[in-house]
Amino acid sequence: MNSEIASKRSDCLQCRMRDQSIFAGLNTEELCSLGMEVQDIEGRQGDVLYRMKEPARYAYTLRNGAVKLVSSLESGQDVIVRLLHHGDLLGFEGMQGEHHRHSAIVLAPSQLCRLDLAELQRLSERLPKVRAAILQRWQDALQKSEERIIELGAKRAEARLATFLLQWARRYPQLRSLPFPLTRTDIAAFLGLSTEHVSRIMADFKRKALIQEQGSQLEILKPKSLAHIAGLSEAHKPD
Amino acid sequence: MNSEIASKRSDCLQCRMRDQSIFAGLNTEELCSLGMEVQDIEGRQGDVLYRMKEPARYAYTLRNGAVKLVSSLESGQDVIVRLLHHGDLLGFEGMQGEHHRHSAIVLAPSQLCRLDLAELQRLSERLPKVRAAILQRWQDALQKSEERIIELGAKRAEARLATFLLQWARRYPQLRSLPFPLTRTDIAAFLGLSTEHVSRIMADFKRKALIQEQGSQLEILKPKSLAHIAGLSEAHKPD
DNA sequence: CGCCAGATTGAGGAATATCAAACAGAGTGG
DNA sequence: CCACTCTGTTTGATATTCCTCAATCTGGCG
Numbered sequence: 001m002n003s004e005i006a007s008k009r010s011d012c013l014q015c016r017m018r019d020q021s022i023f024a025g026l027n028t029e030e031l032c033s034l035g036m037e038v039q040d041i042e043g044r045q046g047d048v049l050y051r052m053k054e055p056a057r058y059a060y061t062l063r064n065g066a067v068k069l070v071s072s073l074e075s076g077q078d079v080i081v082r083l084l085h086h087g088d089l090l091g092f093e094g095m096q097g098e099h100h101r102h103s104a105i106v107l108a109p110s111q112l113c114r115l116d117l118a119e120l121q122r123l124s125e126r127l128p129k130v131r132a133a134i135l136q137r138w139q140d141a142l143q144k145s146e147e148r149i150i151e152l153g154a155k156r157a158e159a160r161l162a163t164f165l166l167q168w169a170r171r172y173p174q175l176r177s178l179p180f181p182l183t184r185t186d187i188a189a190f191l192g193l194s195t196e197h198v199s200r201i202m203a204d205f206k207r208k209a210l211i212q213e214q215g216s217q218l219e220i221l222k223p224k225s226l227a228h229i230a231g232l233s234e235a236h237k238p239d
Numbered sequence: 240m241n242s243e244i245a246s247k248r249s250d251c252l253q254c255r256m257r258d259q260s261i262f263a264g265l266n267t268e269e270l271c272s273l274g275m276e277v278q279d280i281e282g283r284q285g286d287v288l289y290r291m292k293e294p295a296r297y298a299y300t301l302r303n304g305a306v307k308l309v310s311s312l313e314s315g316q317d318v319i320v321r322l323l324h325h326g327d328l329l330g331f332e333g334m335q336g337e338h339h340r341h342s343a344i345v346l347a348p349s350q351l352c353r354l355d356l357a358e359l360q361r362l363s364e365r366l367p368k369v370r371a372a373i374l375q376r377w378q379d380a381l382q383k384s385e386e387r388i389i390e391l392g393a394k395r396a397e398a399r400l401a402t403f404l405l406q407w408a409r410r411y412p413q414l415r416s417l418p419f420p421l422t423r424t425d426i427a428a429f430l431g432l433s434t435e436h437v438s439r440i441m442a443d444f445k446r447k448a449l450i451q452e453q454g455s456q457l458e459i460l461k462p463k464s465l466a467h468i469a470g471l472s473e474a475h476k477p478d
Numbered sequence: 479c480g481c482c483a484g485a486t487t488g489a490g491g492a493a494t495a496t497c498a499a500a501c502a503g504a505g506t507g508g
Numbered sequence: 509c510c511a512c513t514c515t516g517t518t519t520g521a522t523a524t525t526c527c528t529c530a531a532t533c534t535g536g537c538g
Contacts, residue, residue, distance in 0.1 A: 157494070193494075194495050196497095
């Protein structure tokens with residue numbers, strides 16, 4: 001499970017994600033003066049970066065790959081609260097000194113930066129740019145979160161799944177064939193459905209040639225049709 | 240609808256909510272030096288404080304009363320994204336220069352403070368305490384929002400409603416009889432259910448003497464039982 | 479009184495879950 | 509290479525939850 005995760009000291013100056021990170025906008029000098037230990041983490045599928053309710057020690061930037069944030073209920077049910085892609089942040093709830101609200105589990109081979117929260121805290125006091133970047137991410141997370149409330153509250157399974165697939169695709173703009181490391185159970189836990197129901201709808205989408213799967217690669221064949229299903233589902237409004 | 244809302248210049252020094260507001264922790268001197276126009280707003284039921292997609296000009300602090308944040312879909316469906324009580328903030332999405340993500344509608348007679356976002360922006364740059372307070376609220380909103388995702392994704396109607404009633408009650412700790420200005424349709428729009436279904440479950444709760452209604456006052460008679468229904472609903476896990 | 483918005487109730491049907499079984503593919507060990 | 513196992517998927521049958529539509533009921537209020 002939580003076997004030793006490969007890690008080494010990271011070189012931020014060379015980082016390809018640098019201008020999309022929370023350190024974007026800092027010049028080389030500032031970046032060097034951070035004095036921050038940034039660990040370079042290699043995550044394999046199934047690795048647990050942190051667990052729900054643990055005191056938060058680190059935050060992470062996902063440079064590459066995919067991670068799910070899972071909340072486990074007493075009933076044993078798991079809910080995927082958020083899905084993270086390259087450029088996303090995780091574990092930052094700890095900045096207010098709280099415990100982790102979810103477990104972070106690696107879905108596909110990932111590269112992450114691990115930041116010490118206490119150091120990051122100090123840093124953000126000192127550098128308005130960093131602070132602003134974090135605030136912006138926070139704001140984004142809230143917006144996404146609220147969009148999901150709307151999805152879950154207002155739309156039906158087909159529409160939710162269609163929306164979800166399109167959103168997933170938007171994270172890989174230039175790719176026709178998308179990495180798609182989710183199981184049906186994952187999708188179900190994200191959309192608030194049963195595994196079987198997800199399976200059925202996916203099968204249906206495939207039959208209608210809206211999407212196509214091979215291995216863990218997904219291809220969206222008819223985004224327009226999917227968007228239509230995702231949108232004002234006329235099943236709801238027959239007129 | 241958007242008829243003139245009563246407003247006057249507010250006196251922050253006298254405010255009873257002061258130490259729960261984003262200006263908490265500032266001394267009188269600092270508070271005076273804010274140089275901020277704070278309008279004192281009187282909201283009546285049905286008043287629209289702002290509309291979705293409008294450019295955001297003001298943010299508000301709800302001193303007293305209740306407000307709903309509504310997102311309207313193209314399908315005509317309304318979803319209540321958040322319910323606000325005394326002490327809550329609204330309209331702050333505008334701090335990042337965005338448009339309003341929801342419409343804010345007054346549910347019960349309310350008193351609010353209206354803050355100019357641009358001024359607030361400058362202020363939060365200058366005063367770390369204010370900035371930290373806003374950040375904290377943001378964090379809280381995200382947490383609440385994620386809790387709601389879990390509710391909507393994992394729980395069934397009965398459990399959702401039970402949770403909701405208990406949460407509502409928690410906002411009025413010392414009251415046995417709670418102000419409850421929501422219609423069944425409001426509750427439905429909050430929980431992602433139909434009006435009729437909400438009505439049925441409420442009736443059921445009343446029959447079981449878990450709750451009691453008179454006018455727009457609500458009383459929770461058996462919080463334990465409600466908590467039980469809200470929790471690990473044994474209908475899910477028969478064992 | 480008559481009117482109206484909201485609440486309730488019932489009946490039927492659609493959406494979704496649950497349970498069970500079969501199926502497919504990727505190791506893994508002989 | 510083949511059985512074997514494991515995990516994830518698919519499919520079917522059935523049960524449950526929830527929605528929709530229509531009717532009635534209620535309480536305020538002109």
